[in-house]
Amino acid sequence: VQLVQSGAEVKKPGDSLKISCQGSGYSFSNYWIGWVRQMPGTGLEWMGIIYPGDADTRYSPSFQGHVTISADKSISTAYLQWSSLKASDTAMYYCARFRTMVTTLETFDIWGQGTMVTVSS
């Protein structure tokens, strides 16, 4: 069981970006996947979760409207997307899977390796 994330990105303010998280070794459609941000020198922040089976998505109020979470169950991949990046989006982004199937009363047991996003002019 693993989650493999796309590689590091260097972008300019105003650019768009879509990073990915591919699951393997388990039934991808049946486990919620979440995204977690860690800005330089700070702690972990939950951004949102998606259920790949039906694309049900829940966002943290702090990130609602700033990012888009999606998934393509046919290729076992979840995505985190920005339409217009800001310097303050510079951070490490992790995807992570819930421990058990279906329920939202769960936490994350399997984590991706992280994708570093740097936004600088």
Next chain:
Amino acid sequence: DIQMTQSPSTLSASVGDRVTITCRASQNIRSWLAWFQHKPGQAPKLLIYKASSLESGVPSRFSGSGSGTEFTLTISSLQPDDFATYYCQQYDNYMYTFGQGTKLEIK
């Protein structure tokens, strides 16, 4: 929003010490609390879920307790590999808020 507050923010300890980290929730989260260990350059690692259940493969020197609004993570005898940052996380009511973290340093 549910706020999670950890204490202390930094903890200095020696190998072999028993240490306790506290996490307080701003409202009742029942037992929906997890603890993670995070080291630089690595993904966070789940240690405890549902307040006191030890994740598979995690050493038994780690234990969790509490319910409602107050929770603790205890490491019974610190090992060199345990120096890291620890986060609590609540997962009640479609929210998955992390505490601000406790950095465990070598004294």
